Amino acid sequence: MFELFVKAESLPEAYHCALAELHANNDELPCPDYNTRQKEASMTFIVEQPLSEPMISRLFIGDPRSLEQYRQEMLDGILDFEVERGNWEYTYHQRMEKQIPWLISELRRNPDSRRAVVIIRDEQDHASDSPACLQHMQFLIRSGALHCKVLFRSNDATKAAFMNAFALIMLQKRIADSLGVAIGSYTHRANSFHVYERDYDMFDGYIRRIAAGDDLTYCYEGDWDEQMEEAKPDIAKMVETLKG
Numbered sequence: 001m002f003e004l005f006v007k008a009e010s011l012p013e014a015y016h017c018a019l020a021e022l023h024a025n026n027d028e029l030p031c032p033d034y035n036t037r038q039k040e041a042s043m044t045f046i047v048e049q050p051l052s053e054p055m056i057s058r059l060f061i062g063d064p065r066s067l068e069q070y071r072q073e074m075l076d077g078i079l080d081f082e083v084e085r086g087n088w089e090y091t092y093h094q095r096m097e098k099q100i101p102w103l104i105s106e107l108r109r110n111p112d113s114r115r116a117v118v119i120i121r122d123e124q125d126h127a128s129d130s131p132a133c134l135q136h137m138q139f140l141i142r143s144g145a146l147h148c149k150v151l152f153r154s155n156d157a158t159k160a161a162f163m164n165a166f167a168l169i170m171l172q173k174r175i176a177d178s179l180g181v182a183i184g185s186y187t188h189r190a191n192s193f194h195v196y197e198r199d200y201d202m203f204d205g206y207i208r209r210i211a212a213g214d215d216l217t218y219c220y221e222g223d224w225d226e227q228m229e230e231a232k233p234d235i236a237k238m239v240e241t242l243k244g
Helices: 011-024 064-076 092-096 099-109 123-127 161-179 197-212 220-243
Strands: 003-008 027-031 036-047 117-119 134-142 145-152 182-196
Touching (some): 003 011, 011 036, 011 197, 036 197, 064 092, 064 161, 099 117, 099 134, 145 161
Parallel strands (some): 003 036
Antiparallel strands (some): 027 036, 036 182, 117 134, 134 145
16 A cells, blocks of 8 residues: 655645645555445645645635535534434534543643544444544644644545645644644645545546646635635525524
């Protein structure tokens, strides 16, 4: 199994390099759980300056509204009620929300702590048809900055990885702000970083655009952040409609 490693200053740069590395170095193998095939490798990509601009990849398949909704799902739990209703088995927010206050207090108690870990995987995942992909997160303060290291057991490279990383960086920023420290590096580890067969053509298209040197980024500040802010009333209305 290929073991890939990428380091870059910004999130889009790291993400695009990760895609290129996966395209060049992968094993193609069956994925029986989903009755398909996949191209797969283990991937670690490090973002040295997670808030550096430009911060948004044009290869992200969503729009500002969908990214803002996902950010709110992850950080604020806007759809946690679906778990209470029995429609969903879990949300990431629902599994992490009670751990975050402890994590912040632990890092205040001991800024050098190695114990500030949030566990996402739960025993119910053992019997689930859709176990959590995100497994755990660790936060460390080093040289006055909060570093975040996350582990995914499985991560869809073309359709999920960028959105996952963006939301987790926003969580990292929120925790750093609560602690009054700078934001450090973000490390994204996926033991299975993969592309499903149905997305091979899209994946190839991404690689052609990366290789061509096209402009594949948007700025977050002054662009996507404003569009995401404008989407908030529509998202709130959608949540109220779903709650009935």
